Amino acid sequence: MSTPEEDENGHDGLAEGPEGDEPMSFWDHLGELRSALMKSALAVVGGFVLCFIYATEIREFLALPLHDAWREAGLKGEPQLQVLAMMDAFITDVRVAVAGGIFVATPVIFWQLWMFVSPGLYKREKRFAIPFVMSSVLMFLAGASFCYLLVLPWTIQWLFGYTQSASADTPVIYNLTLNDYIRDTTKILVAFGSVFEFPLLAAFLAAAGVIDHMTLLRFWKFAVVIMFVIAAFLTPPEPVSQMMMAVPMIILFFLSVGVAYLLSRPHRRATEQALARIDEGDEP
Structure with missing residues (x-):
């Protein structure tokens, strides 16, 4: 009677569950x-x-792309953000604090997520805990930075240029409000940061045995359509920022396929060994 080989996790097929x-x-x-x-x-x-x-400091930081785009568009003076109601400044600060609070709490959130599923993982898979948490912060920061450094300035500058070209014979006065600008800016920053977490989410689900690369590839056409819909919903109503969000999402999706392939291999091997044991007449 054959003796099944141990898998990479040091376990005999699926006969034994994760350690502990x-x-x-x-x-x-x-x-x-x-x-x-x-x-x-x-x-x-x-x-x-x-x-x-x-x-206040965060608001000033978020307004820098507006100032850069204003100068690039050749507009005179400096942009001004108006407050239309007494509560606007307070509501804006609350919105800024909520978005910032989510970002600051990202390591704790992902650590708790990992700890919740870790009892069902093998010892080898638990080694990914610290890299998983660190990667969650870095990926979110990468997405938000990509948006802040590229998407926001280009989007604002494109909108300024479009407004000027559409009203060339009529002077235009920009009455930008603090509430609207900060709302749109924080929404798109959080959206880009979240989108860049896709490969990490795929790694998490693959390590837990929930999905594999074939699951993602099976629905890639639907995923692309959904990504364009999400990009249209989360970005301003103009094509530049929508494409700049949709294209990275598609690239990250296929990167997630590769991540899922690598991390789902132990589960596939364990399943194959268990099926082989059944075929050979051993106890499962």
Whole structure:
């Protein structure tokens, strides 16, 4: 009678579960989920408070692409952001603090997510915990930076140019509001940061055995359509920023396919070994 070979995780097919794997009731899982959500929420609240304290500095930082685009468009003077209601400045600072709080809390959120699923992972897979959390921050920062340095200036400059060309014979006065500008800016920054997390999400689901590369490839056409819809919804209503968001999303999707292929191999091997044992007449 043949003896199955051990897989990369040091386990004999699927006969043994992950190290330390013990049966848990539904309520145990629910309790762990509640604990993870509470800790993540507290991290967001802490980040919110920190960012609210520095909301003025963050607003000035977010306004820099507007100033750059204003000068590139050849407009006179400096752009001014108007406040139309007494509560606008406060509401704007709250919006800035919420977006900043989510970013600051990103390491805690992903750490809690990893800890929630880690009991179901093999020892080899648990080694990815710290790289997973660090990558979540770096990928979000990469997406937000890409948006801040390229997408925002180009989008604002294109909109200025379009307005000027469409009203060449009529002088145009820009009445930009603080609330609208910060709302649109934070929304698109968070959107780009979240989009750049796609490969990490694929890695997480593949490591947990939820998906593999074939699952993603099977629906790639639908995924591309959905990405263009998401880009149209999250970006200003003009083609430049929509394309600048949709194209990276598509590239990141196919990068996610490669990540899923690499990380789902242990699960595929374990499944193949278990099926081979059944075919040979061994106990599963």
